[in-house]
Amino acid sequence: MYSLDKTDTQLLQALSADPRSTFVALADTLGLSRNTVQARMKRLEDSGAFLGFDRRINPAALGYPLTAFIEVHVQQKRLAQIVIDLALIPEIVQAHGMSGQADLLVRVVCTDAADLFRIDGTILACDGVERTETSLAMGEVIPYRLTPLLDRRG
Amino acid sequence: MYSLDKTDTQLLQALSADPRSTFVALADTLGLSRNTVQARMKRLEDSGAFLGFDRRINPAALGYPLTAFIEVHVQQKRLAQIVIDLALIPEIVQAHGMSGQADLLVRVVCTDAADLFRIDGTILACDGVERTETSLAMGEVIPYRLTPLLDRRG
DNA sequence: CCTGAATAGGGCACTCTGCTCACTATTTTT
DNA sequence: AAAAATAGTGAGCAGAGTGCCCTATTCAGG
Numbered sequence: 001m002y003s004l005d006k007t008d009t010q011l012l013q014a015l016s017a018d019p020r021s022t023f024v025a026l027a028d029t030l031g032l033s034r035n036t037v038q039a040r041m042k043r044l045e046d047s048g049a050f051l052g053f054d055r056r057i058n059p060a061a062l063g064y065p066l067t068a069f070i071e072v073h074v075q076q077k078r079l080a081q082i083v084i085d086l087a088l089i090p091e092i093v094q095a096h097g098m099s100g101q102a103d104l105l106v107r108v109v110c111t112d113a114a115d116l117f118r119i120d121g122t123i124l125a126c127d128g129v130e131r132t133e134t135s136l137a138m139g140e141v142i143p144y145r146l147t148p149l150l151d152r153r154g
Numbered sequence: 155m156y157s158l159d160k161t162d163t164q165l166l167q168a169l170s171a172d173p174r175s176t177f178v179a180l181a182d183t184l185g186l187s188r189n190t191v192q193a194r195m196k197r198l199e200d201s202g203a204f205l206g207f208d209r210r211i212n213p214a215a216l217g218y219p220l221t222a223f224i225e226v227h228v229q230q231k232r233l234a235q236i237v238i239d240l241a242l243i244p245e246i247v248q249a250h251g252m253s254g255q256a257d258l259l260v261r262v263v264c265t266d267a268a269d270l271f272r273i274d275g276t277i278l279a280c281d282g283v284e285r286t287e288t289s290l291a292m293g294e295v296i297p298y299r300l301t302p303l304l305d306r307r308g
Numbered sequence: 309c310c311t312g313a314a315t316a317g318g319g320c321a322c323t324c325t326g327c328t329c330a331c332t333a334t335t336t337t338t
Numbered sequence: 339a340a341a342a343a344t345a346g347t348g349a350g351c352a353g354a355g356t357g358c359c360c361t362a363t364t365c366a367g368g
Contacts, residue, residue: 004215012211019207022324033347038326049215053173054208057166057300061158061203064303069252069259083295090302098223100289105223106296109303135254141237142260146211148244149218149263176355187316192357194314 004049007032009153011040012049016147059093064109067137068116070123071102078128079103085126091119102133158203161186163307165194166203170301213247218263221291222270224277225256232282233257239280245273256287 004012007030014021014029021029027037044050059067074082079097086092086106094107106123110116113136120134158166161184168175168183175183181191198204213221228236233251240246240260248261260277264270267290274288 003217012216015209016211019209024324034325035348036346039345044215047215049212051210051212054210055169055173056205056208057170058203058205059300059303061198061201062166062300062303062307063157067250069250087296090306092296093300093303094294094298095296096221096223097292097295098289099292101287102289104295105289105291133255135252135256135259137259138251138253140248141251141258142241142246142249144248144261146213146216146247149213149216149247152244153216178355188356189317190315 004044004153006153008040008044008049009150011037011044013147013150016150059109064091064111066110066112066116068108068110069135069137070106070108070120071133071135072104072106072123072129073101073131073133074103075128075130076103082126082128086123089119089122091115092123158198158307160307162194162198162203163304165191165198167301167304170299170304213263218245218265220264220266220270222262222264223289223291224260224262224274225287225289226258226260226277226283227255227285227287228257229282229284230257236280236282240277243273243276245269246277 010030011026014026018025023034023037023041026032026041027034030037059065072082072086082104083095083097086095086104089108091108091110092106093109096105097103098105108116108119110119116134116136120132123129123132164184165180168180172179177188177191177195180186180195181188184191213219226236226240236258237249237251240249240258243262245262245264246260247263250259251257252259262270262273264273270288270290274286277283277286
């Protein structure tokens with residue numbers, strides 16, 4: 001496994017600060033040549049340091065202003081099938097398999113409280129799902145970030 | 155508030171399929187002129203349909219292969235200060251304020267179980283934090299997606 | 309019937325990209 | 339110590355994409 005050196009970290013920092021910035025701009029910022037930046041970026045991509053590109057879409061713009069997290073308790077041996085069933089529910093935007101109280105942590109978006117109630121029902125209706133616990137997200141008090149981790153590497 | 159029409163939805167679909175695709179490519183795919191695509195994208199940007207750009211970085215590449223979710227119960231009137239304190243912990247990559255069982259749902263990354271234990275301790279040490287419940291994420295069984303929602307508008 | 313919005317098509321200067329090549333340091337291997 | 343791999347630099351070039359401009363056409367609503 002490839003491990004990042006200081007220059008790589010600086011690259012990632014610069015990219016976090018401005019994900020749109022071009023190779024030319026990065027080279028300029030870090031005082032490297034464009035070739036070097038390009039080579040390192042390619043290496044980072046190949047090594048899997050990037051999960052990909054993203055133009056993040058606001059669910060609210062799509063008409064789903066509410067986000068909720070639903071803990072799902074299931075019959076564990078049916079887990080695989082349940083995941084397949086859940087994947088069919090469009091309002092589920094993400095799900096993690098968990099080790100802990102719940103078996104699954106599901107993130108859903110919805111139009112309003114009634115919609116959330118309906119989605120919860122749909123989840124409960126899946127064969128093998130035993131119980132759910134719903135929590136409405138009031139806000140993202142710490143928006144997703146990796147900057148502090150990058151900064152610590154100096 | 156601007157509401158998306160069919161063409162906008164198709165644009166977002168095409169972008170979800172390939173976030174890197176250029177205006178030229180989008181115009182080509184949808185059978186529109188480049189000017190139209192550019193105009194619509196600008197409108198979408200201005201209307202807040204995009205949350206921004208992202209070159210997603212793999213925390214594992216940074217040396218944090220583990221992800222966990224920690225439910226945090228707090229003295230509610232100290233919530234604001236607690237959020238500030240939590241924001242100082244670099245391993246916290248995201249946090250939501252919740253209405254439900256817990257007051258906060260915190261997402262952390264860590265190097266190993268011992269590291270998670272330490273981070274949990276740091277959270278508990280914050281003034282006003284009463285209790286935490288930690289769950290280790292075993293995997294992202296449904297990766298973040300908005301495609302099904304977009305497709306439904308078809 | 310007229311107006312305004314959306315779209316299309318053309319054009320132009322500029323930047324970025326992907327690629328290649330030659331040259332220089334630095335480090336590793338033999 | 340000599341040879342070889344590795345990383346970086348600087349230059350150049352063709353192609354693609356962008357941002358911006360202007361104009362013509364279509365079409366729905368007043």
